[in-house]
Amino acid sequence: MKTRSLLxxxxxxxxxxxxxxxxxxxxxxxxxxxxLSLLYASRAILINEEDLSATSSTPGLMVPPDPSIRADxxxxxxxxxxxxxxxxxxxxxxxxNQLKNIYAASGKTCERQVLVSYCDTQRDKLNTRLxxxxxxxxxxxxxxxxxxxxxxxSSENLWHAVGPVGRRLLRRVGPEVAEIVLSGGTxxxxxxxxxxxxxxxxxxxxxxERLLTRGVEKFLVSQAALAQAAGxxxxxxxxxxxxxxxxxxxxxxxxxxxxxxxxxxxxxxWWNTAYWEQNILPELQASDKRCGSFGNYQGCLSERALExxxxxxxxxxxxxxxxxxxxxxxxxxxxxxxxxxxxHDNDNHFDITFSMNGGPVSGSVLxxxxxDYGDGDYCRVIVAKTITGSFxxxxxxxxxxxxxxxxxxxxxxxxxxxxxxxxxxxWTMVIRNGVLSSGDGLVSxxxxxxxx
Amino acid sequence: MVRAxxxxxxxxxxxxxxxxxISCGVILFIILILLVIYLVIGWQSFQDAPGLxxxxxxxxxxxxxxxxxxxxxxxxxxxxxxxAFRILFYxxxxxxxxxxxxxxxxxxxxxxxxxxxFINGKSSGEDLIDDPQLGDVISPPYYPEQxxxxxxxxxxxxxxxxxxxxxxxxxxxYLEGSEVYFGPQLSFGMKDGELxxxxxxxxxx
Numbered sequence: 166m167k168t169r170s171l172l173x174x175x176x177x178x179x180x181x182x183x184x185x186x187x188x189x190x191x192x193x194x195x196x197x198x199x200x201l202s203l204l205y206a207s208r209a210i211l212i213n214e215e216d217l218s219a220t221s222s223t224p225g226l227m228v229p230p231d232p233s234i235r236a237d238x239x240x241x242x243x244x245x246x247x248x249x250x251x252x253x254x255x256x257x258x259x260x261x262n263q264l265k266n267i268y269a270a271s272g273k274t275c276e277r278q279v280l281v282s283y284c285d286t287q288r289d290k291l292n293t294r295l296x297x298x299x300x301x302x303x304x305x306x307x308x309x310x311x312x313x314x315x316x317x318x319s320s321e322n323l324w325h326a327v328g329p330v331g332r333r334l335l336r337r338v339g340p341e342v343a344e345i346v347l348s349g350g351t352x353x354x355x356x357x358x359x360x361x362x363x364x365x366x367x368x369x370x371x372x373x374e375r376l377l378t379r380g381v382e383k384f385l386v387s388q389a390a391l392a393q394a395a396g397x398x399x400x401x402x403x404x405x406x407x408x409x410x411x412x413x414x415x416x417x418x419x420x421x422x423x424x425x426x427x428x429x430x431x432x433x434x435w436w437n438t439a440y441w442e443q444n445i446l447p448e449l450q451a452s453d454k455r456c457g458s459f460g461n462y463q464g465c466l467s468e469r470a471l472e473x474x475x476x477x478x479x480x481x482x483x484x485x486x487x488x489x490x491x492x493x494x495x496x497x498x499x500x501x502x503x504x505x506x507x508x509h510d511n512d513n514h515f516d517i518t519f520s521m522n523g524g525p526v527s528g529s530v531l532x533x534x535x536x537d538y539g540d541g542d543y544c545r546v547i548v549a550k551t552i553t554g555s556f557x558x559x560x561x562x563x564x565x566x567x568x569x570x571x572x573x574x575x576x577x578x579x580x581x582x583x584x585x586x587x588x589x590x591x592w593t594m595v596i597r598n599g600v601l602s603s604g605d606g607l608v609s610x611x612x613x614x615x616x617x
Numbered sequence: 618m619v620r621a622x623x624x625x626x627x628x629x630x631x632x633x634x635x636x637x638x639i640s641c642g643v644i645l646f647i648i649l650i651l652l653v654i655y656l657v658i659g660w661q662s663f664q665d666a667p668g669l670x671x672x673x674x675x676x677x678x679x680x681x682x683x684x685x686x687x688x689x690x691x692x693x694x695x696x697x698x699x700x701a702f703r704i705l706f707y708x709x710x711x712x713x714x715x716x717x718x719x720x721x722x723x724x725x726x727x728x729x730x731x732x733x734x735f736i737n738g739k740s741s742g743e744d745l746i747d748d749p750q751l752g753d754v755i756s757p758p759y760y761p762e763q764x765x766x767x768x769x770x771x772x773x774x775x776x777x778x779x780x781x782x783x784x785x786x787x788x789x790x791y792l793e794g795s796e797v798y799f800g801p802q803l804s805f806g807m808k809d810g811e812l813x814x815x816x817x818x819x820x821x822x
Contacts, residue, residue, distance in 0.1 A: 376705070
């Protein structure tokens with residue numbers, strides 16, 4: 166009996182030792198959302214603190230921990246994590262709404278279906294996390310829990326006193342962490358530094374939202390490719406799980422690879438111009454790639470077909486080329502600056518900036534040329550245009566107005582033709598096959614620029 | 618007169634001492650066990666508590682740097698080193714069922730009003746951002762290629778040249794097996810002993 170009790174005690178003590186799971190370490194699941202949660206947690210610790218200048222005026226980072234402050238620190242830590250989870254959930258909602266609109270407009274049904282189920286799953290996960298964290302905070306009000314934490318803290322403080330040199334407990338996590346971040350432990354020269362995302366909250370919020378959106382977009386692209394590879398048309402959560410299992414199974418199941426070359430069978434010589442025009446091109450023109458150039462993609466599919474790929478395989482193998490086609494949901498900012506614009510001479514200026522997702526367009530034109538008439542007579546003409554307008558990703562068209570001011574500089578009166586003017590001009594540009602071009606509206610002779 | 622010894626009383630006395638001794642031994646043993654439990658719990662708690670580690674040493678002398686893609690080198694040439702950056706490391710399943718590590722990076726240039734996104738080194742977005750106009754942005758003492766995916770804490774310490782850092786373990790209800798670390802102008806997150814997140818903060822003075 167005594168031996169059994171002793172064994173149980175040893176087992177109990179053993180369970181207190183911090184063992185890590187070997188299997189988890191061997192095959193850790195590395196989700197995007199977990200990495201993002203780490204970022205949200207780190208920001209919450211810093212951002213929710215009071216004015217950091219108070220930190221710098223409060224020396225004494227190494228003061229022994231006061232048990233009551235440590236208790237508060239745990240409360241604060243929980244509050245920070247709750248805030249981090251709420252922030253992540255809000256950013257998720259914002260990104261999901263934005264992407265849903267984009268995918269709905271571009272007719273990408275599969276991506277939209279994956280997006281909806283992804284957003285729902287993640288929101289549930291974050292809500293569950295919030296519930297756990299709230300219950301933890303409430304749990305501290307119970308007498309036994311408080312007693313347990315008090316015992317733990319007193320032992321913790323004992324180890325703090327006799328424990329290894331080089332590791333000290335933080336009394337108030339946020340301010341002390343801020344001190345390290347701002348100055349590496351010591352503020353020097355009385356210069357107060359500021360963390361940008363803390364001082365300009367909207368900037369910080371935008372940074373995280375964009376990061377989240379990019380990550381989700383990447384996920385959707387890979388999921389759509391997965392669905393395509395598995396031949397799944399309906400991309401609901403269940404079907405996608407089947408697709409994942411099928412694709413994962415394909416690697417290890419020899420019966421799937423029953424073809425001698427490991428490829429699925431299809432009509433030989435399936436690739437021809439009619440196939441492109443009937444099956445691929447309409448889909449591209451209806452998608453967010455409609456403004457782009459399809460030549461490389463068509464070439465890639467053709468090459469893969471010659472290599473013996475079936476349609477699905479060719480599409481999967483050309484996914485990277487497809488991704489490079491100019492997209493109206495990439496969020497890419499197009500900025501074209503040309504300081505060698507040809508108009509009478511070749512050192513004029515043209516610039517234009519707009520988002521591929523649509524919205525406002527801005528830019529300018531500056532044409533400055535001089536015509537010499539001999540005997541010292543000359544006429545210098547300067548045309549400055551300030552461009553405003555908008556880009557419609559549905560039609561790949563940019564339209565707007567330009568405020569044009571033309572001035573003259575002449576060696577003597579009546580050398581220059583016409584009169585100086587100030588007027589508003591309408592202009593239109595269009596993106597076709599990945600090339601931005603204009604008529605005569607902006608620059609005489611028009612302009613043409615390839616968009617990468 | 619000689620009295621005869623009472624053998625039963627003598628035995629009783631000896632037994633009494635024996636019982637007393639055993640009781641004391643048991644109590645001492647229990648106290649000892651409780652003390653061990655108390656110390657083990659405290660040690661575990663001490664290690665799990667937010668802490669400041671100074672004179673951080675690492676057995677690793679050199680850490681292999683990440684190799685930049687052409688798009689990223691072009692960005693260096695065009696905009697210079699980023700004033701702030703964030704990197705997330707994670708995995709995604711490919712169409713052939715294998716798992717692809719993803720390196721999602723965002724480089725921020727506050728003073729030039731631009732933010733660049735790279736996925737596995739390839740440019741995947743350029744956003745115009747507002748300059749926060751808080752003052753001169755301080756160039757950070759780090760650059761993105763210092764940080765490789767899934768490296769250990771020792772490797773991060775060597776790669777970033779950290780002498781001192783703060784560690785904040787996160788509640789398992791938030792993210793099990795994870796901690797966030799803070800160094801000068803830097804934070805990074807580890808999960809299951811692997812680097813999963815790096816943020817070099819934009820700072821002004």
